[in-house]
Amino acid sequence: MTDPAPKAVHPHNAARHPQPQRVSPAEALNWLKAGWGYFIGNPGVWVAIxxxxxxxxxxxxxxxxxxxxxxxxxxxxxxxGMVLGCHAQARGEPLRIEHLFAGLKVHAGNLALVGVFYLLGGLIAGFVSVVIGGGAMLTGYILGALEGLGLGLVSGVVLTSVTFSVLWVLLITALWFAAPLVVLRDTPPLDAMKLSLAACFSNFGVFVVLGVLIYVLIWVAMVPAGLGVLVLIPVLAGTVYSSYQAVFGEVPALPAPADTAPQEGTE
Structure with missing residues (x-):
């Protein structure tokens, strides 16, 4: 008796669950440059957004x-919505303020579920951090001596902060590609967050570099009375979109140039 033939992967399911590609850490700067390219493509609308x-x-x-x-x-x-705005620019279509709310028209329920998981993840991160930090404080209390109590308090605060920071970074990595995967690949919410987490960890180097660059840009954006944030938001939106394109393989990372017809009389 022969074994049954393996089931073929349905093309629609393959599109919804793409395999992330590995990219060089140097790509982090290119993603930010692409994000800047989207912003200068229509700065007025982006600032309004x-x-x-x-x-x-x-x-x-x-x-x-x-x-x-x-x-x-x-x-x-x-x-x-901002990702869809970048997607429109990449296809040579006009960017509109309404793009900010385009997510309400495309997979609004799935995107809201991503937000629910994001909220629950934040609550769990806070709870786990408090439990771990509280354990250290309790140890200091049990030791009884003032030195032990003081050490327990300090270590408890440090452990709480470190634990929450680590868990929050994990949550951000799960969120990074989730929205593009939902609206551009029709990926279910939980699968999108799992794919995002896997993609970020398989490209650990590039996201470490990107995280450092974004951290610096946040401080730079805050210098001119915080007005730089109006530019940083669309740049980061474009960065998310271009990084999604590079890791999951989509359309070109920069807005499509306008078609130019050949002039008459040229050979």
């Missing part, structure tokens, strides 16, 4: 508890 984005976050943040929950859940939706 940044202003609306910041105002929305600020207003929602004023609502106690529920406001920040809405911010975290809606964050992937707005990121997806």
């Amino acid at each position: 940044s202003v609306i984005f910041i105002v929305m976050l600020f207003v929602l943040g004023l609502v106690p508890l529920l406001g920040w929950a809405v911010v975290l859940i809606g964050f992937p939706v707005m990121v997806a």
